[in-house]
Amino acid sequence: MAKNYDLVMEYASSIVEGRKIACREQIQGCQRFLNDLKNPDYEFKTKDAEFVIYIIENTFVHMQGEMLDGTPLRGKPFLLEPFHKVIVYNLLGFYHKGTKIRRFKEALIFIPRKNIKTSFAAALAWALAILERRSGSKVYIVAAAMKQSLESFNFINFNLLQMEEKKNFRVIDNNQEHSISGDLGDGSLFIQALAANPDRQDSLNCNLAIADEIHAYKTPKQYNIIKEAMKAYTNKLMIGITTAGDDANSFCFRRIEYCKKILAGTVTDEQYYVFICKADQDDDGDVDYTNPVIHEMANPAYGVSIRPEEIMNDARQAQNDPQQRKDFFAKSLNVYTSALKAYFNLDEFQSSDSQYNWTLEELAALPINWYGGADLSKMHDLTAAALYGRYTFEGKEIDICITHGFFPVAAAVEKAEEDSIPLFGWKDDGVLTMSNTKTVHYDDVVMWFEKMRTMGFRIKIIGFDKKFGKEFFTKMKKSRFKIVDQPQYFYKKSEGFRRIEKKAKDGEFYYLHNQGFEYCLQNVRAIEKTDDMIQYEKVDGDGGTMRIDMFDAGVFGAVQMLDVMEKDGKAKQWFD
Known part of the structure; x- marks a missing residue:
């Protein structure tokens, strides 16, 4: 032996x-x-x-x-x-x-x-x-x-x-x-x-x-x-x-x-x-970080090179000083933390999303009215489209956000490496279309909406900021979609943002396990304004390499849905 x-x-x-x-x-x-x-x-x-x-x-x-x-x-x-x-x-x-x-x-x-x-x-x-x-x-x-x-x-x-x-x-x-x-x-x-x-x-x-x-x-x-x-x-x-x-x-x-x-x-x-070896997290991503059992499970050399009393002392410091908490989580408990400026807790979204498992075909067959959104601001870069709807399931009103990305294949290899964007993984997952040109073609985006309609999705209205693509706006109208000009006013986008945030926290948000959407979600930085308004942007600013386009498209779709709910007299103060 x-x-x-x-x-x-x-x-x-x-x-x-x-x-x-x-x-x-x-x-x-x-x-x-x-x-x-x-x-x-x-x-x-x-x-x-x-x-x-x-x-x-x-x-x-x-x-x-x-x-x-x-x-x-x-x-x-x-x-x-x-x-x-x-x-x-x-x-x-x-x-x-x-x-x-x-x-x-x-x-x-x-x-x-x-x-x-x-x-x-x-x-x-x-x-x-x-x-x-x-x-x-x-x-x-x-x-x-x-x-x-x-x-x-x-x-x-x-x-x-x-x-x-x-x-x-x-x-x-x-x-x-x-x-x-x-x-x-x-x-x-x-x-x-x-x-x-x-x-x-x-x-x-x-x-x-x-x-x-x-x-x-x-x-x-x-x-x-x-x-x-x-x-x-x-x-x-x-x-x-x-x-x-x-x-x-x-x-x-x-x-x-x-x-x-x-x-x-x-x-x-x-x-x-x-x-x-890492600390276990609950369904919401939280860690019982002052518990010695958690310390031991995360550290295989606990009691050898890791001194129990010292790691407990560090945990108490992290509890009393939030600035120390992220470092303690990452270095002592091996829990990956998002960037300091990021607004959303990805674990909340993943926890909500994991409760549901409808396929596109199943969603197309359900009696759901869908509201579209598109973010086409940079045709040489990541572009996104979305459908947003709600469905009552087991007594809960579930918001469903279907997003799809578009990227020019000529720039895909370079951007995937330089900016660490897993474009080819998204393509394999079926949530990204690569245009065989130097820029994303408007036709590819229009065709995606047409494909979704053909599958059975009842698309009621699509919101899009016209100044970022009049040609796209015209093509959508020619394809018999009801599309409205949706300027990117922060107070309007704030409504969609808050809807998504609230639904995720309540475990009533489903995005089809789309890793592209998760990627964009983690890049969102938000600034609280007065009257519960919020203004959001990329974590690294306009000149950075991060993208939020799929999330942005989802917000546009949510805004259109809320507008229709309000007109129909069905809107409620869901954000209270």
């Missing part, structure tokens, strides 16, 4: 059985591991995992730090925690049956700060380089800033000195390059620290990479350029390691959301290993 096998199995079993405090994603991850052990498509071998654990624990020592009782750690053996060993066992244990091909090619390790993360990444890079030496290991340690990459590089370099092995390796450590290379007799290794700069890294070639603190990556290309460098290898491994950030439109946030779906079983990705 392998030395660490029982420890790893006990860790996974204790979490699944509820004997050890863990978050929802940890439970799902450990259950996935136990299920995979029974999967006949895989063979589970402990040899490589045990080798890597042995190399780390017998060659590496701590460079800094203290134990809980204040005992200095410098020079003490770097012993892995049980959760570290679970990660190693998963990454290296599963093989496709009857082959030498490992199952996992990519991994996400998502844990809060100070949970022995960066030093583990460095030690893992070293041990994996030795494990794969016969293939001529080439390992990149990459971060958004060179300073972060050097945290891991310097830890490896320090340990080479402690092992008195530095003479057997070529170490370059200057302003131009930070690398370690060596001939190991039956193979070789090369480890290099890099800052994620895709403009300078097109010729990279590696079999192993650790992308550290990916929450700081500005564009997906910073990650993908390293992943692309691995195509020449079969047993490649790309490991992303990070703590939560505060940009819910970032590459990292979307990657984490994708990985959550893998754990939940709603997405199948057999090559992707996921380890997530």
